[in-house]
Amino acid sequence: MDRLDWTAKWADYTPEKIAITSYDANISYTYSDLHVYANRLIQKFTELHLEEGDRIAVLADHGLEYIVLFVACQRMGLVIVPLNYRQSVNEISKLVIDCTPSLFIYNNNHKDKAEQLPIQDLKVSTFETLAVYYQTSESLVTKPFKIKEENPLFIFYTSGTTGTPKGVIYTNKMLFWNSLNTSMQLGITFRDSTINTLPPYHTSGWNVFITPLLHKGAHIGMLEKFDAEKILCLLELNKTTLFMALPTMLLMMQKTQVFKDVSLKKLRYIISGGEKVPSELVSFWKNEKNIFIRPGYGLTEAGPSITSLHHKMAELKPNSIGKPNFYLDIKIVNKDGVIVKPNEVGELCIKGDIVTPGYWNNSVKTSNKIKKGWLFTGDFAYSDDEGFLYIKGRKNDMYISGGENIYPQEIEVHLEQLKDIKKAVVLSVKDEKWGECGIAFVTSTNKDLSIPKIREELATNLVAFKHPKYIFILEEIPLTSLGKVSRKKLNKYFNAITSQE
Secondary structure, three states: OOOOHHHHHHHHOOOOOEEEEEOOOOOOEHHHHHHHHHHHHHHHHHHOOOOOOOOOEEEEEHHHHHHHHHHHHHHHEEEEEEEEOOOOOOHHHHHHHHHOOEEEEEOHHHHHOOOOOOOOOEEEEEEHHHHHHHHOOOOOOOOOOOOOOOOOEEEEOOOOOOOOOOOEEEEEHHHHHHHHHHHHHOOOOOOOEEEOOOOOOOOOOOOOOOOHHHOOOOEEEEOOOHHHHHHHHHHHHHOOOEEEEOHHHHHHOOOOOOHOOOOOOOOOOOEEOOOOHHHHHHHHHHHEEEEEEEEEEEEEEEEEEEEEEOOOOOOOOOOOOOOEEEEEEEEEEEEOOEEOOOOOOEEEEEEEOOOOOOEEEOOOHHHHHHEEEEEEEEEEEEEEOOOOOOOOEEEOEEEEEOEEEHHHHHHHHHHHHOOOOEEEEEEEEEEEOOOEEEEEEEEEEEOOOHHHHHHHHOOOOHHHHHHOOOEEEEEOEEEOOOOOHHHHHHHHHHHHHHHHO
């Protein structure tokens, strides 16, 4: 039995324990089921002549079949390429062409898109067909497997909110050390359970809680689509102990009637990240439900479990992403590569076994981002005198106006501290006078709020050269499929408005 084959280990130790449950289909697989079904799937893939290193592109919602596929691919050395089903056919087609898969799998929810993709010359199957096979077939592979640490297990294409998506290679070594970091920081055991609503095409949908809980022999509930009321009911009914949600999701949950009716007493932590976690959100859940939200920081290229803020410090260190997890090194450097002092801003760099070996088909991008084992994250950060880390913003987001370095996230924090502003996003554009200038998009709780009023209030707590040149009040901030701010849509909105002037 291979030491990295966690499913086989738990199938041996606790074969009848429920490993995964689909709350959409009301079906559960034990660890024994997961082990046997994966081996039957391997038999099918062997018949299809799939070999180590081959890619399997998948256009499907998250669910039990996806996790069976994960176990089978890890044992065979195959690479899963989860495709973003929310993208257009044209966008998905480019990713299929880039990863050159040997097999394409989709589920019936995405049949229409799948049939329009360039897959005519590929082996094709559906999850529905494969599930029938592995649940009913008598064939069973029993040969031992050697899971190699350096083998890629996933290729995650970045969201592409600021450019062309890049395929991040995710290996078995990264999987192991990320799982260890996550379980060490959060105290995960076989008694824990989670509900995953994050999509499979993002590393969070696999490696925040799914793979660490598989490693620990715990229970994973699956829900294809995020539904605020349904999630709250399931968290309560299933006595869920750990949950991961983006700040946007948590805001939606706390606004429902169900939120008032559930106790969620078994929920030890909620992990949040992916974007700034407002201190007001942390305080609200603590005061209303006595539930701790633990902010953290992660990247597709590393972990994603990189830092974590201990729950007892969440209110004492607002806006901090915490401290580095156990098995990694960090440094913050200036533009010359020199490590900066506490409270000085520089680029955050990460080193360790959680760092990707590189980008698929992109050696130039790899060499630019990974230097002597250090991943240059592209995030500006600083540490305070006690070693707590704070993100100032993306390197690509920082702009220079009149010779001054300006960080959009700092302006966003100031805007969101104003009485009637609910959410703020700041971008930059070229400016004839200053070189670059800021654009702020805000949502408000007061329909009578005016832009002059925002400028008046902002003047009392932010130096003038950091003030956005343009401010727009929107009904809502556009989001990506993962719930992050869509800067592409905001730029498009600004260009459309200014082109009419």
